[in-house]
Amino acid sequence: MNFINSAPRPVVGGTPTTQASKGPYLELSMYKEVPTGEISLEEFEEYALDRLRVLKAIEEAKLRSKSEDTIQADVETLLKKHMQGSSRQQTYRKDVLSHHILRLAYCRTADLRSWLLAQEALLFKFRFKALGRQQQVEFFSSMGLPYHAISDAEFEELAGQLAAVLNACGEWDKAKAVTSSSRRGDTHGLQDIGRAGAAAAAAAAAVASRPLFYKVPFQAVPDLVGSRRVLLRAGQAYVGEDQVYSLVVGAFRSCLSASLAEAARAWGAFSAAEADRLAPLVDSLPSRSVYGSDNRKVPVGEISAGQLAGLVAGRHFPLCMSVMYERLASEHHLKHWGLQQFSLFLKSIGLPLEQALLFFRQQFAPRTPGDKFNKEYAYNVRYNYGQEGKRQDWSEWSCVKIINQEVGGACAGAGECNGGCPYKTYSAEQLRAALSRLNCNDKVIREVVDKARGKHYQLACGLAFEGITGSPQETGINKPSEYYASSIELATQRAAAAAGANGAGAQQGQQQQQQGQQAGGGAVQPQQQEGPPQTPAGQRAVAAGIPA
Amino acid sequence: METATERQDAKRAKTEHQAAEGAEPMAVDDAVQQKDAAPPEQQQQTGPSMRFLMTQYYKKLFPVQQMFKWLCYGNDSSHAAADGSFSSRRELCFTLEGDIFVRYQSYKSWTDLATDLARKVPSKIDIGPVYTHDPRQRAKYAKDFKPVQRELVIDIDMTDYDELRTCGSGGHICSRCWPFIAVAIQVLDTALREDFGFQHILWVYSGRRGVHCWVADEGARLLADDVRASVVGYLSVIRGVEGGMAKLGMGMVKHPALERAERLLRSAWRQHLLPEQCLLDEPQHYNALLQYIPDEELRSSLAAKWAKGGQGIVPGGNRRASAAAAAAGDSVSLSVRRWDELEKAVKEQASRLPSGKAAKALEKSLDDIIFAYSYPRLDVEVTKKMNHLLKAPFCVHPKTGKVCVPIDPEAAWDFDPDDVPTVQQLVQEINEQQQDAGASPQQQQQAAGAEGWRGTSLEPYIAAFASSFLSPLAASSKAALNERAQAAAAEQRTQRADVSW
Incomplete structure (x- = not known):
């Protein structure tokens, strides 16, 4: 079990950081050594998924532009919840093993590698920042990076400018510390903190006397340069001691990046050797949902073709499906892949075959006579329900499949005819228009468009859920039916709450009232309709939820 | 085939x-x-x-x-x-x-x-x-x-100054809007040399309405994309334009690099930008600029005063006159006079404010204007x-x-985009050389x-x-x-x- 000993170890000589065992984060590791030992298959899978939960939560927090401090606190909670073992050693073991498993799982394409690299670097950063000042200096020293603290003479010369940078960052106290120690002009011979060992101890002593600054090439700290949080002179950045995380994370990143590239090269041999055992498991990890399956079930029970319009009007369909519905209603046609995507979705939310055939026949009718429909399209619908061809019970398309769906050049403008994910295929303009038709909150629309532009289509969809329903979608959306399920669940809850309040819901938000009304069979009288004009169908299908 | x-x-x-x-x-x-x-x-x-x-x-x-x-x-x-x-x-x-x-x-x-x-x-x-x-x-x-x-490259495009410049828009460029470019070159060139330590820097006029910068130091050529992005972040102040106002990424206290930029911008502001662009001559232009002043009263009193003073002047006519006056150096152009008025009014108003914080914020709006109008837009x-x-x-x-x-x-101020040779002119020059019987065989x-x-x-x-x-x-x-x-x-x-x- 030699991974227990592979605690952060100085790369270039020096003393092992036994100090670290005093702190709460002895486990912070550069993961340089590959762990050996035994692990059960269950543990293998569980460790990997637990780590993914942490990484995905950090990613989402970051994408939601939460503040650094909030994420810092989140990370602490997440680690406690998902990564804590029964003992310190267990925790460390889980950390190291799960990291290496994910390294293997995410090594195979450039996209996967860069995702893992970004998230692991973030996690590492937050964990490093959680260390005490003393431990940070020690960890930094132990890495043997070739960076030197500036001499007293240089410090004296630059003190004014260093303080100016700190002031510009709003770090008034630190700026004061710089100016006051410059005036005091005390001396100590510490110039080379980079060499570990004795230097680390000296550094620890020196920390008390004046703020330390390291002189590093600006390329080593792009985040600090990009936000003007360092002084730059002739290509050298002056990094304050509380900014060394940037250097440490930079070193961690390049180390991990190299390891991932190496893992990618080794993947062939691994997958051949483990073809029957680990390879399929590892292979599937990146596409696994890390959320429990219990809270995202599609409501049971059948729905009828007649209810569909109401569900659309009640804004329970994700954007991809609601635009497809509108397209179908106005054009009376869908292209092959659009029909596939839409009919499998309808199937997954409980529309039985005969109802599906009825629905599509009706919708296609103005352009496609019944017998032509039966000849050309009915087969596909029956096929989707496992009644034709190889009679497989096909499941709905996942978001990943929909996003990767080729909607074709000619169709892209009117994307919905061939399916696909509108957050990807729509222009910002179209997206704004489509979302405001769904009465999505304006502020959220802006965020959604940003996310879509950043290619975070599923997150955009989740945000749109929040903007449309007024309640956050916590679990993520991996299939269109999950959007639908969350929306129905919310509506049902609100209907119940509204029924409980029995019309006295004066404190409830307007949106809630609308929702409650649509889902709960009009238990609350709407005071006004501000949303999209209600279609007669929408009013008919007030019981948009689960039919008995 | x-x-x-x-x-x-x-x-x-x-x-x-x-x-x-x-x-x-x-x-x-x-x-x-x-x-x-x-x-x-x-x-x-x-x-x-x-x-x-x-x-x-x-x-x-x-x-x-x-x-x-x-x-x-x-x-x-x-x-x-x-x-x-x-x-x-x-x-x-x-x-x-x-x-x-x-x-x-x-x-x-x-x-x-x-x-x-x-x-x-x-x-x-x-x-x-x-x-x-x-x-x-x-x-x-x-x-x-x-x-x-x-190479690390920088592109400055005059169209990014369209909402500011008073002489034209789109593909237009002339000696009157060149000061925007000249000061941008000055600010960026200094930062690239002093802060980043680059030495081999080539500035070129793009041939139409912008300039390009090529940094050819080996260190610059090898920069990874994320570091290039960080250089952009370091050099950028304007984070976008909203409602006709530039959003500035700088606080009350400036990073030394921005303080240095401010010195360059300030001298260019009174010497070139105000007189040549006539930024405060006409209501549509000075109203846009006054938006940056947070004090409503001050804004309207200045606008009212200038509106009176501006009456009777043929639009466009005063522009040439004031530019000429500035060029002659014998009198101060209208825009510069108005800027001095504005600066004085802001400082007086600030000194009357009870809270030091509010006073500073008001005075900062002058800096904001100068940065919004003249800091390089990349x-x-x-x-x-x-x-x-x-x-x-x-x-x-x-x-x-x-x-x-x-x-x-070093001579960016003297560059005139209209003096740049065209292919038509050059080909003609060659033809003349060839036809010139007196030309040496060489x-x-x-x-x-x-x-x-x-x-x-x-x-x-x-x-x-x-x-x-x-x-x-x-x-x-x-x-x-x-x-x-x-x-x-x-x-x-x-x-x-x-x-x-």
């Missing part, structure tokens, strides 16, 4: 290229140009055809040898450490007639390039990165084919990616016929063939390119090669020592 495939390839490449780079600046450029087709273009159509002019240009005027030498960084020499494959790994992209992009061109020698230019006569040449392999064989290397180095996407294409220096701008010529950053020879640019109005630009950019660069490329050779020799020695053990 070959051409047909090439063209198809080219079309596909263009789509790829645009998808990869987002809005390709020059493509947007073209689209805009077509809409507000400027009269000079039509004039060009009446002379010799553009195709003819460009053929002459590439044969006789384009400094192909100097350009190639630059892009080789000493690797074309017989130096022991020179990398012979270097130049053939550099992508050039040609735009042929009809906006056909031919990407992934590469050349082993300057003569190959010269021959191909004479044959293909591209209306535009873009410079891309140096890749791991010859870009012509990229299919063979598939995944391993990636960019490894490329086209950031161009800088961020190693594989973004940028138009080569000494190209002819397809729309204006102007040559993309170097600008001396001159005639030059005019007929290589280095025909000598004696034309392009010569001073090429000479400046060679003396202030190429030769210092050649010296440091050579030093770098020497260093590499020494390192390699040391390596070999250690290996031999190992063997003898």
